[in-house]
Amino acid sequence: MNIYGYVRVSSTDQNEDRQMVALREVPVPEKNIFVDKQSGKDFDRLSYKKLMKKLKAGDLLYVLSIDRLGRNYKEIQEQWRLLAQEKEIDICVLDMPLLDTRNGKDLMGTFIADLVLQILSFVAQSERENIKKRQAEGIAVAKAKGVKFGRPEKAVPEDFGKLIRIWEQKKISFSEVLKRCDISESTFYRRLREYRLLRDGKQG
Structure with a gap:
């Protein structure tokens, strides 16, 4: 069994240290930690693709939180099914102990894990949509107050x-x-x- 970790931050200017620290404490071997710095809206990510090629049945994958896999409800569900059922690996979500496929492999354990996964996936997508809505509202208010967005337009010469x-x-x-x-x-x-x-x- 090989142990892997996956880290994602939404953009290149965000810091992945908190996720890296959590994975190192498990511990996950440094060479087995895959990092992506891009949006979680889909799964077209370079390091994630490399990780998927590495994973074999019986391996264990750690992520800090479920939204590291993505923030779209449907996609998270599909990826979880792909990892746990098709690739037959174990997944452990560090900030949600109930989402650990090594535990409760009986019917009740599977039911609870599936239920928690659905709830967390829904919450993750809802939060993302709420953030976008708050951003749009904030921009609208700022524009109404005369705040300019984007690069300032170049001034014309005095003559x-x-x-x-x-x-x-x-x-x-x-x-x-x-x-x-x-x-x-x-x-x-x-x-x-x-x-x-x-x-x-x-x-x-």
Whole structure:
């Protein structure tokens, strides 16, 4: 029997130390710990795929929590079935002792483990959806308050109006006015519309 551990963090700027410490305390051999740094929305992950190729019947896999396998209810259920039934390995979820396939292999034990798995999978997906909803609400509130998201737009030069006039008089080319303004074509046209609306409004 080989012992493995799987670690996942949602992005490259998140820290996996807590999961690594828990797996080392089991202990899981360092060479048998597989780490992915990407979203848990699906199972198309490089290290997870390598782990799946390594696992053999009778092996033991440790994860710190069920949502390390993923945060989608259906996918977590399918992966658990694939690991426990098709690959015939044991799985131990460290922060939920009831999710340990080594224990209670009788009918009652299996029923309890399946029930706990379904509940935790549902909770994991619900929490993910709630986080996304809170983020969307927070962004909407921030935008209503005038908070800008994304990179700040590059400012036009102080003599933008003068450059527009000489360009409109065909004294300089379009490429030349872009070069002097030092902005992209899309930004130029957006600022041009704003400038003309302001100019025409003043003239009116």
